[in-house]
Amino acid sequence: MKILLTTLIISIASFNAYSVQSSFRTRAPQLKKSDYTDSDIEAEIKFGRNLAARILGRYALVSDEKAQEYVRLIGTGIAAQIGRPELKFYFGIIKTKDVNAYACPGGYIFITQGAIEKMNNEAELAGVLAHEITHINSRHVVKQINLKAKEGGLGSITGGASASVRVALEQVLDNAMKALFEKGVEKEDEFESDRVATETLINLGYNWKKYVQYINNLKYSIKSGEGEVLSKTHPTPSERVQMIKDSVKKLEIANYTGKNNKTRFRRNVKF
Amino acid sequence: MLTRSFLILSIFLGAFTLNAETAYIKGLKATIYAEPNNSADKIAKLARGEEVTVVDKKGFWRKVKSSKVTGWLPALMISKKKPKNKISVLDKKTNMSQKARKRASTFTSAAAARGLTESGRKRIGKMQQPDFNALEKVEKETVDEEEAIEYLNK
Numbered sequence: 001m002k003i004l005l006t007t008l009i010i011s012i013a014s015f016n017a018y019s020v021q022s023s024f025r026t027r028a029p030q031l032k033k034s035d036y037t038d039s040d041i042e043a044e045i046k047f048g049r050n051l052a053a054r055i056l057g058r059y060a061l062v063s064d065e066k067a068q069e070y071v072r073l074i075g076t077g078i079a080a081q082i083g084r085p086e087l088k089f090y091f092g093i094i095k096t097k098d099v100n101a102y103a104c105p106g107g108y109i110f111i112t113q114g115a116i117e118k119m120n121n122e123a124e125l126a127g128v129l130a131h132e133i134t135h136i137n138s139r140h141v142v143k144q145i146n147l148k149a150k151e152g153g154l155g156s157i158t159g160g161a162s163a164s165v166r167v168a169l170e171q172v173l174d175n176a177m178k179a180l181f182e183k184g185v186e187k188e189d190e191f192e193s194d195r196v197a198t199e200t201l202i203n204l205g206y207n208w209k210k211y212v213q214y215i216n217n218l219k220y221s222i223k224s225g226e227g228e229v230l231s232k233t234h235p236t237p238s239e240r241v242q243m244i245k246d247s248v249k250k251l252e253i254a255n256y257t258g259k260n261n262k263t264r265f266r267r268n269v270k271f
Numbered sequence: 272m273l274t275r276s277f278l279i280l281s282i283f284l285g286a287f288t289l290n291a292e293t294a295y296i297k298g299l300k301a302t303i304y305a306e307p308n309n310s311a312d313k314i315a316k317l318a319r320g321e322e323v324t325v326v327d328k329k330g331f332w333r334k335v336k337s338s339k340v341t342g343w344l345p346a347l348m349i350s351k352k353k354p355k356n357k358i359s360v361l362d363k364k365t366n367m368s369q370k371a372r373k374r375a376s377t378f379t380s381a382a383a384a385r386g387l388t389e390s391g392r393k394r395i396g397k398m399q400q401p402d403f404n405a406l407e408k409v410e411k412e413t414v415d416e417e418e419a420i421e422y423l424n425k
Contacts, residue, residue: 038358045360052409053401061405072412077419081298082347085319085354092409108409126423177399196347199331202309203345204423251330256309 041086041106043154044142048106050158050169051141051176052090055102055110059094062113062271068093070268074122075109075129082200083107083133091129099221100230101128102180103135105142114226116269119214122261123201127211130197137196140189144179147172184233194240195247207258208248215240292325294335294349299416301349303342307332315340320354361410 036044062068075091083089087107097114104110109132111125119125135141147153157169179185194215201208218237221227234240248254296317305312307329317323317337327334332343 038355041355041358042360045358049360049406050401053403053406054399056402056405056409057400061408068412069414072414073419073422075419076414076416077423080416080420081300085297085299086356086358088357088359088413090409090413108406174399199345199347202331203347205309253331 039155043158044139045087045106046158047142047154047169047172047176048104048108048136050173051104051180052108052110054173054177055094055104055108055180056092059096059110059112062093062095064093064271067116067269067271071111071116071125071129074126075133078126078130078200078204079107079133081204082130082137082196084137087136089133089136097226098229099218099227100233101132103132103141104176104180105136105139107136109133109136113271114221117271118217118221119265119269120262121210122265123206123208123210123259124214125265126204126206127197127201127208127214130200131193133200134193134196135185135189138189138192140185140193141176141179143189144183144185145172145175180233181229182232187235187239190234190240191243194244198244198248199251199253201258202253202256205258207260208244208256210260212241212244215244292351294323294325294333294351295319295353296321296323296348297350297354298348300420301344303335303340303344305342307334307343311343314342317344322353323349325349 071093072091076089079087079089084107089107089109092110093116094110094112096112097117098112099114099118101109101111101115109129111128111132115128116125119128142154157165157172159165184190198208198211201211215237218227218230222231222237235243245254248256296319299319301317301319302313303315303317305314317340321337323335323337325333326336326341328346329343331345333346333349334343335341335349
């Protein structure tokens with residue numbers, strides 16, 4: 001009995017020691033990666049503001065206030081549940097037939113009138129907004145322009161008023177615009193945003209299959225030329241759809257259903 | 272002797288329990304379900320920042336234990352790090368365009384020194400002139416987070 005008990009105790013002790021070490025190994029890089037100071041985050045927001053102003057310089061805001069308010073409500077609700085809590089998220093519909101949406105660091109999200117025109121219900125809109133929120137959560141654009149959001153990277157170009165700082169900021173903003181309108185972010189980052197958007201829809205009680213349908217239909221926009229930027233900056237719709245289907249199957253949530261809110265969408269969006 | 276051995280065993284088992292992962296509620300209002308399924312009974316709501324212990328995992332779901340309740344929620348509603356408070360730069364925002372205009376002469380010389388020519392700046396300006404007025408309109412027209420969540424749940 002004593003031997004048995006001693007063996008059991010030693011086994012548990014060894015398991016504990018292994019568990020502590022392995023969980024530390026797993027957590028250590030994550031902690032370092034997400035250990036952003038308030039100054040790092042302020043720099044990220046300042047940079048995002050400047051990028052957002054550039055997008056609004058290229059495309060005007062849609063004047064339909066009812067539609068703008070509706071997008072704000074849906075976007076803010078989603079961001080409150082899955083967005084980075086330290087950020088305030090802003091939403092706007094921009095006037096272009098191009099089918100796309102843009103996420104600027106720090107919480108600025110714009111969806112095009114063209115994208116909304118292709119939608120049939122709120123579940124699709126919620127999916128696209130959740131996708132953009134995930135780009136911001138994971139700092140995909142900052143990563144793409146190869147500039148550290150911490151350790152003085154962004155802070156060094158957003159924190160000063162000198163001419164050289166201004167020039168550096170302009171150059172980095174050019175690169176960020178290229179990432180948004182020409183090159184896109186990494187394919188894996190797009191997949192991550194689709195995966196999290198799908199999980200978010202399920203979490204919020206929406207029909208995730210409507211989002212998949214919307215992505216699938218993007219192939220028609222790409223064919224007609226309305227999805228030109230989208231085709232340059234995103235994986236193909238079929239790749240995205242397949243990845244989402246694989247992901248929900250793996251998580252055993254493929255059979256979940258939910259609301260579409262088509263009537264509310266139609267009541268608020270008239271274009 | 273046997274009692275002492277069991278006491279030692281309990282201490283080790285206690286230490287094992289402490290290895291369960293600590294997490295924090297990330298969403299503003301997280302619904303806790305009785306089972307790992309979104310059609311299961313909703314048994315509680317936990318607020319952002321509440322500390323929980325993750326005691327089980329099942330795909331999309333995490334079983335958490337708080338001081339108030341034990342139940343399931345989607346993994347994306349929790350984070351390992353304690354949520355930060357909102358950070359805003361709007362009270363101390365700086366419109367970089369205005370700043371640049373104020374220092375136009377300095378900017379011109381620095382730009383020239385770095386090879387950013389006048390024609391190059393005009394090209395950028397034409398293509399990507401920032402509109403801070405429109406941005407401020409977006410920043411002014413916001414909605415309350417709780418109100419927005421209620422709207423989603425309607």
